[in-house]
Every structure is written in structure tokens, then in C-alpha cells.
Amino acid sequence: MSTFVVIGGAGRTGRRICERLTGGGHRVVVASRSSTPQLDLTGKPDPAIFAGADGVVIVVEPPRDRDAAEAAMHGGVAAVAEIAAREDIPVVLVSQIYLTRAAEHPELRGVIEARARGEQALRESGAQYTIVRPSWLHDLPSAGVRIEQGDTGEGRIGRDAVADAVVAALFDPSASGKTFELYDDEESTSPDWPSVFAALHAD
Ligand SMILES: NC(=O)c1ccc[n+]([C@@H]2O[C@H](COP(=O)([O-])OP(=O)(O)OC[C@H]3O[C@@H](n4cnc5c(N)ncnc54)[C@H](OP(=O)(O)O)[C@@H]3O)[C@@H](O)[C@H]2O)c1
Known part of the structure; x- marks a missing residue:
């Protein structure tokens, strides 16, 4: 039995991640502003x-306010990454698409720029990490899942599929040092995660 800390683990995607981990016989510590232990990423x-x-x-919904987003998604992610590097704990960060093209969503610019700095802080922390970038989230099953790199796509992805990817990455060292995007795609099959991770380019 392993122990996993899920920051934001009571959220809609976080809950699905926790269910998969506890279903696999693992212990989960949910940490957020309203949980015990309490953890405010800001x-x-x-x-x-x-x-x-x-x-x-880390599966936290960022505040919309620019300063709070910076505190949580850059400062908070960097602080967790620093602890993880020191304690040799792998980190999976749930991020989002558009991180390299904030101009396409000016209303989200503060959040996107803070997230981009947080991603980079995690990459540079020395911790083992994987960054999962969902497209727009929904709660329906995904018929198939397309995995991309380079942040050029548009689309939607089910929260269940995101949870599957996160849990697979937690257990697969070949996902380490990699960033990828997730999209629903009826023409794609259900991912064979070990093959997917092995084929991804490292950051
Ligand atoms: N919505 C989309 O279309 C979309 C697209 C791409 C990526 N994403 C990202 O995917 C992830 C999952 O999204 P979701 O919709 O499933 O999330 P959600 O249901 O909104 O849950 C988010 C969780 O974040 C926690 N949280 C918020 N602020 C926090 C803070 N300062 N410190 C610690 N925990 C905090 C909340 O718990 P407390 O309130 O107890 O703190 C909550 O459990 C998020 O990172 C989201 O930004 C979303």
C-alpha cells in the first residue's frame, strides 16, 4: 500500500483520482482549504x-484574481515542488491547455501565465514530475482519448479520462519529465498508458 497526497482531492477531478487510488488499495490524504489536513496553495x-x-x-482550480492565481499556481506549486524534490516524492500536476498561447484567452491571462510559471518551477525543481494538461473538462465518459504534446489543440476531455491519466502517471516512471495534453477523440482508442508514456517526448 502506498500513500498519496491529493491537493484538491475533494474536487470533481480530484475525487475521481482519489477513488481510483483507494480502489487500488492505497491510502489517500486529501489536502485543500476545506479539508483536514488543511492546505491553501496560496x-x-x-x-x-x-x-x-x-x-x-496537484489538482487545484486557480483563483481568477491575478495575484491570487500567481500565489497559488506559481508560488504554491513551486513550494510543493521544493518539498517533493527534497523528500524525493513524484508529483503529477494537473494544468490546462493554452499555457503557451494566453493571447487566445485574454480573460484567463492571469491564470494561464501563473500556471505557466508554476509548470516551469516544477520542471526546474529537481522533483520527478508529470504535467497533465486537460482541454475543457466535462463529466461524461470519453469515447476515446487523444494525447498530444506542444499545446496546439482545441477540444474537451472527460474528468474520468483525466483521472485515469493522472493515476497511470503516478505509477509509471516513464511518464517522468513529460508534459502532455488530453482531448476526447472518438477515433482514438482507450490509451495503453505505458506505451503512451514511453512514446512521449521529454520536456
Ligand atoms: N474547467 C475546465 O474546463 C478545465 C480545463 C482544463 C483544466 N482544468 C483544471 O483541471 C483541474 C480540475 O478541475 P475540476 O473542475 O475538477 O476542479 P474543481 O471541481 O473545481 O475542484 C478544485 C479543487 O481545488 C481545491 N482548491 C481550490 N483552491 C485551492 C487552494 N487555494 N488551495 C488548495 N486547494 C484549493 C478545491 O477545494 P477547497 O475549496 O476545499 O480548497 C477543490 O477541491 C483544475 O486544476 C482545473 O483548473 C479545468
Whole structure:
């Protein structure tokens, strides 16, 4: 049995990640502003929350306010990454598409730019990491899933498919150091994650 800290684990995608982990016999610590232990990503995370963890997932909805988004998605992600690097704990960060093309969504610019800095801080932290970038989320099953790199696509993806990708990445060292996007695609099959991760380009 392994132990995983899921920051944002009571959210709609986070809950699905936790269900998969507990269903696999693992222990899950949900950390967020309204959980126990309490963790507000805009503040300084308590390193004790991560003691003995075998993996960390960050699946937090960013605040829309630019300064708060910067505090959570850059400062908070960087702080968790620093702890993870020190304690040798792999991190899976749920991010989003449009990170390299904020101009396409000016209304989200503050969030996107903060997230981009957070992604980069994680890459540079020395922690083992995977960055999963969902397209627009929905709650229906995904008929098939297309995996891309390079952040050029448009589309939607089911939260279940995102949870599958996150959990697969937690257990597969070949996902480490890689960033990818997820889209619904009826013409694609259900991913064979080990083959997908092995074929992805490293960052
Ligand atoms: N909506 C979309 O179309 C879309 C597209 C691409 C990517 N995403 C991203 O995918 C992820 C999952 O989205 P979702 O819709 O499933 O999320 P969600 O249901 O909105 O849940 C988000 C979770 O974040 C936690 N949270 C918020 N602020 C926090 C903070 N400062 N510190 C710690 N925890 C905090 C919340 O818990 P508390 O309230 O208890 O803190 C909540 O459990 C998010 O990162 C989201 O931005 C969304």
C-alpha cells in the first residue's frame, strides 16, 4: 500500500483520482482549504503533510484574481515542488491547455501565465514530475482519448479520462519529465498508458 497526497482531492477531478487510488488499495490524504489536513496553495504548505508520501497530485482550480492565481499556481506549486524534490516524492500536476498561447484567452491571462510559471518551477525543481494538461473538462465518459504534446489543440476531455491519466502517471516512471495534453477523440482508442508514456517526448 502506498500513500498519496491529493491537493484538491475533494474536487470533481480530484475525487475521481482519489477513488481510483483507494480502489487500488492505497491510502489517500486529501489536502485543500476545506479539508483536514488543511492546505491553501496560496500560502506556505506544511511539509508535515507530505511525510511518508509516495506521490503528490496537484489538482487545484486557480483563483481568477491575478495575484491570487500567481500565489497559488506559481508560488504554491513551486513550494510543493521544493518539498517533493527534497523528500524525493513524484508529483503529477494537473494544468490546462493554452499555457503557451494566453493571447487566445485574454480573460484567463492571469491564470494561464501563473500556471505557466508554476509548470516551469516544477520542471526546474529537481522533483520527478508529470504535467497533465486537460482541454475543457466535462463529466461524461470519453469515447476515446487523444494525447498530444506542444499545446496546439482545441477540444474537451472527460474528468474520468483525466483521472485515469493522472493515476497511470503516478505509477509509471516513464511518464517522468513529460508534459502532455488530453482531448476526447472518438477515433482514438482507450490509451495503453505505458506505451503512451514511453512514446512521449521529454520536456
Ligand atoms: N474547467 C475546465 O474546463 C478545465 C480545463 C482544463 C483544466 N482544468 C483544471 O483541471 C483541474 C480540475 O478541475 P475540476 O473542475 O475538477 O476542479 P474543481 O471541481 O473545481 O475542484 C478544485 C479543487 O481545488 C481545491 N482548491 C481550490 N483552491 C485551492 C487552494 N487555494 N488551495 C488548495 N486547494 C484549493 C478545491 O477545494 P477547497 O475549496 O476545499 O480548497 C477543490 O477541491 C483544475 O486544476 C482545473 O483548473 C479545468
